[in-house]
Amino acid sequence: MKNINRRNFLKFSSALTFASAGLTSNAKAAPNNILSPDRMGVLVDTTHCVGCRNCEWACKTSHGHDAGDIEKYHNREVFKEFRRPKDHSFTVVNEFENPKNELIPINVKYQCMHCDKPACVSACIVGAFQKNEMGQVTWDGGKCIGCRYCMVACPFQIPTFEYEKAIEPNINKCDFCFERTSKGGIPACVEICPVEALMFGPRTELIRVARQRIKRNPERYKNHIYGEKEVGGTSWMYLSSVDASQLKLPKHKDKTAPGVSESIQHGIFAYFVPPLALYAWLGGIMWISKRRKEIIQEVVEEEAK
Amino acid sequence: MSHAAAEPVKTVKFFTPGVFIVLLVALNGLVFIAGRFIFGIGAVTNLDNQYPWGIWIGIDVAAGVALAAGGFISAAIGHIMHRERYHAIVRPALLTAMLGYTFVAFGVFIDIGRWYYIWHPLVMWNPNSALFEVGICVMIYLTVLYIEFLPIVTERFMGRVNLPGILKVFNNLLNRLLTFLDNALGKTMFVFIIAGVVLSSLHQSSLGTLMVIAGDKMHPLWQTPILPLLFLISAAGVGIPMIIFESLIASKSFKLEPEMKVLTPLASYVAPILGVYLSFKLGDMFIRESFVYLGEFTAQSIAFYIEIVIGVIVPLFLFLNKKVLKTPLLLFMASAMVVFGVLINRINNFVIAYHPPYADYPYFPSYGEISVTLGCAALLVLLYRACVMIFPVITPEAKANHS
Numbered sequence: 001m002k003n004i005n006r007r008n009f010l011k012f013s014s015a016l017t018f019a020s021a022g023l024t025s026n027a028k029a030a031p032n033n034i035l036s037p038d039r040m041g042v043l044v045d046t047t048h049c050v051g052c053r054n055c056e057w058a059c060k061t062s063h064g065h066d067a068g069d070i071e072k073y074h075n076r077e078v079f080k081e082f083r084r085p086k087d088h089s090f091t092v093v094n095e096f097e098n099p100k101n102e103l104i105p106i107n108v109k110y111q112c113m114h115c116d117k118p119a120c121v122s123a124c125i126v127g128a129f130q131k132n133e134m135g136q137v138t139w140d141g142g143k144c145i146g147c148r149y150c151m152v153a154c155p156f157q158i159p160t161f162e163y164e165k166a167i168e169p170n171i172n173k174c175d176f177c178f179e180r181t182s183k184g185g186i187p188a189c190v191e192i193c194p195v196e197a198l199m200f201g202p203r204t205e206l207i208r209v210a211r212q213r214i215k216r217n218p219e220r221y222k223n224h225i226y227g228e229k230e231v232g233g234t235s236w237m238y239l240s241s242v243d244a245s246q247l248k249l250p251k252h253k254d255k256t257a258p259g260v261s262e263s264i265q266h267g268i269f270a271y272f273v274p275p276l277a278l279y280a281w282l283g284g285i286m287w288i289s290k291r292r293k294e295i296i297q298e299v300v301e302e303e304a305k
Numbered sequence: 306m307s308h309a310a311a312e313p314v315k316t317v318k319f320f321t322p323g324v325f326i327v328l329l330v331a332l333n334g335l336v337f338i339a340g341r342f343i344f345g346i347g348a349v350t351n352l353d354n355q356y357p358w359g360i361w362i363g364i365d366v367a368a369g370v371a372l373a374a375g376g377f378i379s380a381a382i383g384h385i386m387h388r389e390r391y392h393a394i395v396r397p398a399l400l401t402a403m404l405g406y407t408f409v410a411f412g413v414f415i416d417i418g419r420w421y422y423i424w425h426p427l428v429m430w431n432p433n434s435a436l437f438e439v440g441i442c443v444m445i446y447l448t449v450l451y452i453e454f455l456p457i458v459t460e461r462f463m464g465r466v467n468l469p470g471i472l473k474v475f476n477n478l479l480n481r482l483l484t485f486l487d488n489a490l491g492k493t494m495f496v497f498i499i500a501g502v503v504l505s506s507l508h509q510s511s512l513g514t515l516m517v518i519a520g521d522k523m524h525p526l527w528q529t530p531i532l533p534l535l536f537l538i539s540a541a542g543v544g545i546p547m548i549i550f551e552s553l554i555a556s557k558s559f560k561l562e563p564e565m566k567v568l569t570p571l572a573s574y575v576a577p578i579l580g581v582y583l584s585f586k587l588g589d590m591f592i593r594e595s596f597v598y599l600g601e602f603t604a605q606s607i608a609f610y611i612e613i614v615i616g617v618i619v620p621l622f623l624f625l626n627k628k629v630l631k632t633p634l635l636l637f638m639a640s641a642m643v644v645f646g647v648l649i650n651r652i653n654n655f656v657i658a659y660h661p662p663y664a665d666y667p668y669f670p671s672y673g674e675i676s677v678t679l680g681c682a683a684l685l686v687l688l689y690r691a692c693v694m695i696f697p698v699i700t701p702e703a704k705a706n707h708s
Contacts, residue, residue: 146418163347
């Protein structure tokens with residue numbers, strides 16, 4: 001009796017081994033992306049930003065959201081609390097104390113980073129997110145089912161959801177002014193920035209500029225371009241006088257945001273070989289055990305005669 | 306058929322005081338479900354932009370799928386390995402899986418913001434997405450489960466269709482349809498049974514892949530690339546305890562003898578699977594050196610201890626003990642601990658472990674969320690009770706002895 005149980009268990013455990021072999025072997029990378037080498041980006045120089053929040057106003061205006069009077073945005077009271085992008089505020093500016101100079105606070109603008117290898121694009125169940133050739137990560141409301149897996153996946157906690165809506169809740173996030181940038185225009189926030197804290201241009205060019213600024217002004221800048229390598233590179237990048245983590249920019253490694261999740265997925269489904277092999281293997285066991293039962297029954301019946 | 310036949314339960318009435326309490330819990334849940342559809346997710350849940358997923362995903366969906374694993378485990382043992390003696394548990398496990406997955410699908414329907422687009426994944430594919438794979442597999446598997454359950458329906462009604470009044474004219478037609486179905490299914494059922502096991506292995510593991518993409522947002526005690534393997538093994542491990550757990554509750558509730566002749570040998574499979582799971586879990590912890598977090602006194606470390614000690618280590622020792630396997634009450638407790646362990650594990654993975662970079666407060670489910678989760682569980686229990694009273698699902702122990 002014990003023997004049979006153990007044999008069954010071995011059968012079972014080999015099924016597990018088999019399944020796990022599918023996970024690890026044959027893992028291949030995700031399909032090639034369509035990214036252009038000339039894709040655009042924005043360099044945010046936090047040492048230039050004065051916290052006027054004109055970008056917030058311009059963002060709302062250009063997306064058809066209720067923006068109100070631009071003068072109201074110059075009220076610095078809002079900096080008392082740390083704000084996050086949400087609903088119709090695709091971008092927000094926050095303020096931090098400057099450890100180097102108390103009189104000049106550091107202002108930081110936040111919005112979608114437009115990752116080169118975005119987790120939201122990889123995660124979305126229906127492919128509602130898209131990484132466009134020129135770098136923009138956009139969301140297609142016609143596909144979205146509102147599962148919020150993009151929010152679970154995003155390493156920068158960017159997509160937000162309209163929880164108060166019973167019908168047609170949207171996922172909201174910066175779309176890099178796709179309407180403008182896809183036609184050669186520049187993003188609304190960059191356009192309005194009065195102090196050139198935001199620089200729009202080809203990503204490779206921006207990295208060159210950023211390196212130059214650091215080289216010319218090593219006291220002014222930390223020797224780190226946030227977003228150059230983080231999560232495999234992002235379209236939006238930051239220069240700052242202090243460590244990025246002090247500006248609440250999350251610390252990330254260089255590996256892409258989807259990480260091993262795509263390799264696991266493609267490993268399990270490598271051309272449907274592992275599932276089909278498992279099917280065939282189980283079918284084999286089923287056939288053998290059924291046949292064995294029949295043979296035993298025949299033998300028993302013959303003996304009975 | 307050499308084994309005893311299953312038959313509809315006739316020993317008790319549907320309504321008892323206990324059933325009324327369950328009914329109240331179900332109604333309370335339905336009220337909040339209505340609230341969610343009328344006023345939106347934000348009105349009934351504590352979900353927000355920091356915590357997009359709560360207990361509806363962690364319990365109703367993730368734990369629901371795991372606890373319905375009895376369906377594919379019993380199919381593997383009963384049908385694929387052809388262990389005749391376990392036939393008595395195949396039908397109850399199948400019914401549990403069918404109802405369980407129905408409620409998983411219902412849970413998803415409630416949780417997604419645009420529920421009317423639930424069919425989108427069928428035509429809009431993203432093969433890179435673990436969620437896409439889970440979604441497609443669960444949809445196909447749910448269909449397979451309904452097909453696997455059909456022979457039980459045909460067995461009950463074939464040649465016995467007796468519609469009242471004007472509908473009488475359909476009696477003959479329906480009877481012929483059932484006979485045809487019975488014939489066709491009898492010959493092709495093996496295709497669906499194997500498909501069911503394959504589909505289960507796929508989505509049980511992919512459910513683990515889901516949280517891999519959350520990366521650093523997930524506590525290192527749980528975040529590991531072998532999550533899919535751990536999910537698959539734990540699902541396999543909870544399959545049998547869940548069958549035992551239900552069987553013992555059912556025999557108590559329906560005033561039947563506990564089916565120990567089936568459950569005891571079945572329970573002997575559990576310890577080895579738990580052992581394999583524990584070794585992977587601890588091995589992974591040592592390789593990634595995540596044990597350093599066990600020294601901290603946080604909600605996460607406590608949740609991890611509960612999950613691993615009460616859910617795995619203690620029941621592992623219990624299932625190794627022959628006396629436990631033979632004593633209904635002890636076997637019930639050991640099984641309940643494994644069920645509890647997997648439930649906590651799924652909650653930990655999807656809720657407790659999740660900590661986004663800008664979170665400034667922890668998530669705790671609202672009264673509405675808890676009501677809906679409990680309500681769905683209560684509805685499932687009521688439907689199960691109704692089904693075993695209508696369809697031949699449970700094999701009474703007394704009869705099994707005679708054959």
